[in-house]
Amino acid sequence: MSGSLPEIDGEKIYNSSPTFNPKGELVAVHRKVHLFDIDIPGGITFKESDTLTGGDRLTLVDTGESRPGSHNATSGCPPSHSLTRLPTSLPALTLDFGKIGVGICYDIRFPELAQIAARHGAVAMIYPAAFNTTTGPLHWDLLLRSRAIDNQLYTVLCSPARATCGNGYKAYGFSAVADPMGKIIGQLDEKPAILYADVDSGAVDKARKGLPVTVQRRFDVYKDVAA
Numbered sequence: 001m002s003g004s005l006p007e008i009d010g011e012k013i014y015n016s017s018p019t020f021n022p023k024g025e026l027v028a029v030h031r032k033v034h035l036f037d038i039d040i041p042g043g044i045t046f047k048e049s050d051t052l053t054g055g056d057r058l059t060l061v062d063t064g065e066s067r068p069g070s071h072n073a074t075s076g077c078p079p080s081h082s083l084t085r086l087p088t089s090l091p092a093l094t095l096d097f098g099k100i101g102v103g104i105c106y107d108i109r110f111p112e113l114a115q116i117a118a119r120h121g122a123v124a125m126i127y128p129a130a131f132n133t134t135t136g137p138l139h140w141d142l143l144l145r146s147r148a149i150d151n152q153l154y155t156v157l158c159s160p161a162r163a164t165c166g167n168g169y170k171a172y173g174f175s176a177v178a179d180p181m182g183k184i185i186g187q188l189d190e191k192p193a194i195l196y197a198d199v200d201s202g203a204v205d206k207a208r209k210g211l212p213v214t215v216q217r218r219f220d221v222y223k224d225v226a227a
Contacts, residue, residue, distance in 0.1 A: 003128045003158070004032065004104050012053040017104050017128050019061055031055025032104035033113065059102040060117055098123035098201050105129040108143050108157070111150060112225050118151035118214070119226035123204045126156040133162075136172025141184065149182035152207040152214065154199050162190035180207035 007016035007029070015032040033055045035048040101117030101124070108114075108127045117125055125147055131140050140157065148155040155178045162173045173190030177197040186197040208214050217224070 007031065013051060014055060015052050015104055017102055019102065028059055028061045030059035030102040030104060032107060034106045034110050036106045058113060058116055060120055060122060061100045061102065063098055063100065101125040103127045108147060111147065114147045114151045116226040118153050122153055123201050124154035124156060124199055126158065128158050130160055130171040133170055133172050136174065140172055140174055141176065144176055144178050145182040145184065148178035148180060152180040153204055154179055161192040180204050
């Protein structure tokens, strides 16, 4: 995964995050679904939709290992390394690791993407993101841990380092990884650095067995967003 960058498709521009396998082959592209359009009275106004188009697909990268009791999000999908865009998934890596959902920045504020990914057996959600220095201190760790706890999977927020000079955008930084119980198992600060964290699929199973919310949902009372 390589952060996000502008992707031109015909007359449209997307904020897209490509995923590559260990051979350097492009195996998936997530187009940011939720565009950051805000207008805070007395605060800031920002409208991504002036330039960008929102994606219309969930991106779920299948690395080969299926989770017990999970939906099979890749059944009927084209062969590995196909770039056909599908409603729920795109088969890709063959590392026997599990399924990984992808979002970009503002996508993390909408829990449905992570919920659907988890219902389809994802062991992790990864969000390249660049929160600002106002919302970052308030919501960064909270959203990271919330998506992890709600869906009992690893959640990763990967931010650029904060610029120290000039008047350009200053990202919050603080890239981090939370485990399926919501514990932050690794975090950086605002400076350039590399963060390493172990992802144990057994921890996903342990969390889901200990707190079995994945099988205790009441779809007779509310809808299954992954249906």
